[in-house]
Amino acid sequence: MKLVDIIRYPIKSGQAVHLKQANIETKGIVGDRRFMLAEEDGRFITARKDPILLDLNLESDGQTLSILFKNKTIAKGDFSSTERLSVTVWSRVTSVQRIRLNNRALDSLFERKVCLVFNDSQATELAEKRYEWGPILSDGYPILLTNTASLDALNHASGGLFEMARFRPNLVIDSSIPWIEDSWSRFQIGEAIFERRKPCERCVLVTRDPITGLKDSHQEPLRTLQAIHSGPNGEINFGQNISLVKPGKVSLGDKVTLVDELGHPIS
DSSP: OEEEEEEEOSBTTOOOEEESEEEEETTEETTTTOEEEEETTSBBOOTTTOGGGGGEEEEEOSSEEEEEETTEEEEEEESOOOOEEEEEETTEEEEEEEOEEOOHHHHHHHTSOEEEEEOOTTOEEOSSOOOTTOOOSSSSOSEEEEEHHHHHHHHHHHTOOOOGGGGOOSEEEEOSSTTGGGGOSEEEETTEEEEEEEEEEOOGGGGBOTTTOOBOTTOTTHHHHHHHSBOTTSOBEEEEEEEEEEOEEEETTOBEEEEOTTSOBOO
């Protein structure tokens, strides 16, 4: 088994950026979902409601930034603002930096006032429940892993040709055994050691083509997933939410090795 894709999403629910290598830290891949679009009251915006987000990307040199829509710059900003905004991602509330930005194009694109926030070094969780990996803007866990063999099994069962992009993973491993990732505990890729936390429960977003933004009229691949890979309580799963045990660099082609709690390979 080996690592065949590394993906980060600079903006939550935004366009994917494929990498040859990446540094992994407690909060996930460096640069992954550090930015998010929010309503003026702090509620998070995702592609579930606004699929236009799937075509949005962000580039930054650490001092200034550009927001791109379909690879064309539509807004520029910087990190000079000291304004904080309490944003809500499901039940989590986090204080993050509000980015100074010319919002006119974004407001026009979303047909309402929106703002861009950044999960900076001063970000603070405001809810009582705190996560061990600190404040993050992802839905709950810092890293998502998927398996090519599991996608092949899904496509075989559905008769479709669904691409991995629908499932928005961070790390994709190539294996000959479908769903083998469901049985792992700890494993190493490159320098980093990870721990499997829980299956990733899927929603209607996977029925939307990531390129065209159109929904599948038959609710696929969600319908087939429900038939072949649902959890004990009927939840529809694909991929595994994982967290970091040991930070480090991962690169395309790195082997996947199961390890024990001391980090020793399991034969």
